[in-house]
Amino acid sequence: MEKYKAKLLENIRKQLQSWYKVTEEINGKELDKFLHSLAGTAPTIGLQKIGDAANLLMKKYKEIPEEMWSAESIQQFLSPLLAVAYDEDAVDLKGEALSKKYTPEEKDLIMLIDDDPALLIYLKDKLENEGFTVMAFTEAKKALKAFFDLDPSCVIIDVHMQEKSGLEILEEFKRYTNFRFIPAVMISVDDSKETRMKSYQLDADDFIPKPFEMDELIVRVRRLVTKKKHLKELIMLDELTRVYTRKHLSPSFKRIAEQMNREQQPFSAAMIDLDHFKSINDTYGHLMGDRVLAGFANLLKQNLRTGDLPFRYGGEEFLILFPRTDVKTASLVLNRVLNRFMDHPFETDGESFRVSFSAGVSAACLSEGLENTVKAADHALYKAKQTGRAKTIAAEALAPIEAVRKKLRFAVVDDDPIIRTILQDLFQNSSLNEKFLLDVQAFEDGLQFLQSEWHLKDPESSSFIVLDGMMPEIDGIEVLKVIRSLKHQERFTVVMLTNRTSEEDITTALKLGADDYLTKPFKLAEIESRIFHLIKKISS
């Protein structure tokens, strides 16, 4: 049956390719015929789900009156079917079930640092089968940089690496993470007492000698990840800034809002965002960035009044609840904080710099709820940013406001029309829409992508590229090289699609600056999970 399945999928690809290539409209009869033959053939060769999806679309097709179709409308119409087709293909080749319903938040992220690609790929595979998301790094430098954006649940480091010893990496990691608990697991072929002692002295949380039993490694890693989770829940405070985590915002808001409602007292909320924080990270490093965040939080706590409640909202954003306070008073308090903060120098290598913040204040009340209150404060904050930063602006009224969304660009570069279609659809219809203004484009190959100059346009926006490694004319590696040679290359997050068997390609891709890789065939859920984690990086 495998041979027929492969042939059927190949024929689907050919049909799509031909539709996507034509510029004139396509007669709906062609589409109907395509669905018709799929409905008949797919179940016969064991692809029941594709048959079902085709039948469903045939019914839907009958309800749509239009006779002519554009390539885009066909693409959109067929995407549910293609997603099923692709997943069925992936499952067949990997021999895994797709039944588990997937939610991205549930997956814990593990960072893996190892310069031996064989072990790297093996470990990543096994751990992902266990439900973790794994980001692999062959270089310590990149791993350390990414660490801040990714905020992993556990780090696994190989002791023996060529460029830099794993122990040195461990030391740096622990130095970077001195505020928070990120479990670090060392793996090593050298099981000598000296290496073990050194690892533990440098605060490794576990040491696993090679060769190891995979199931034991998984248990030991999972144990640490769970411990971290429990700890996080226990302390309620953000590990770095020691203010409340966002998780506690909603219950606190409700409690205070109800009380203020009973007492007929005013209640305000403010959204704060540190100014130019990204450039602090870029100029002075993430460690300094962390120090600024911690320093700001500290100053905030000292200068707020008893009863004012600060929360870390995310990244460099803080939210403050002011019970028994009107907007005007809250603004005064914030201006005092701002003046003191701007007076506070941060020292680094003999250099000193100052940081400011922008804030938006809004009235809060029970009936508007947290969401609208935050929206209004956010909008005022946006105004403060637009009009020169380092200031506090009060929201005029709690009128419904269109959220201010950052632009996020996606490019899918793959010669497989199925992958192009399903990924385009996945991104366009993802929950990212709420937070970002999405711009999704697909390209048939590296040449078309480079010629479109997509990578040269819109240099202000964050950009996400899914890049197929193997393509005719110009392959993914070449495109990656071009992207990484650009001036603003760090705004691109690149996920490479590679072949399972090609260790060399994976290593090359990682070395050339791919942020992650996925082996084909992948499951749609996998790519969703990657994006969920990598987006943190983009939005920070």
Add this chain to the structure above:
Amino acid sequence: MARLLLAEDEEVLRMLVSDTLEDDGHEIDEACDGEEALNKIMAHDYDLIVLDYMMPVFTGLEVIVKVRAIPEKKHSMILMLSAKSQVSDQRAAMDAGADYFMAKPFSPIQLSEKIEEILK
């Protein structure tokens, strides 16, 4: 062993059916549309003709009508395949002169059993 003509425009299904029947020990000729089917029917004698309902150039129905109109071919044994499992299709096929009918999707084993039964 029998000699069969398989007229089916869907490539994968044609491959599958043809492989299945060959495994059963039959000799299979293939056609991709109604016209090719008709040409082959004229040139050879088949023990069974397997026709798809929806095909380019001539549909399965049209092929049946034409075959039944040719005196020396009109007793050919014909099995009609159709993805439309509605009763109306089956009736239309039978009215036009098909001897047997099989609804898609079918499993290769079902088809192979059906053909053994017909050829008996």
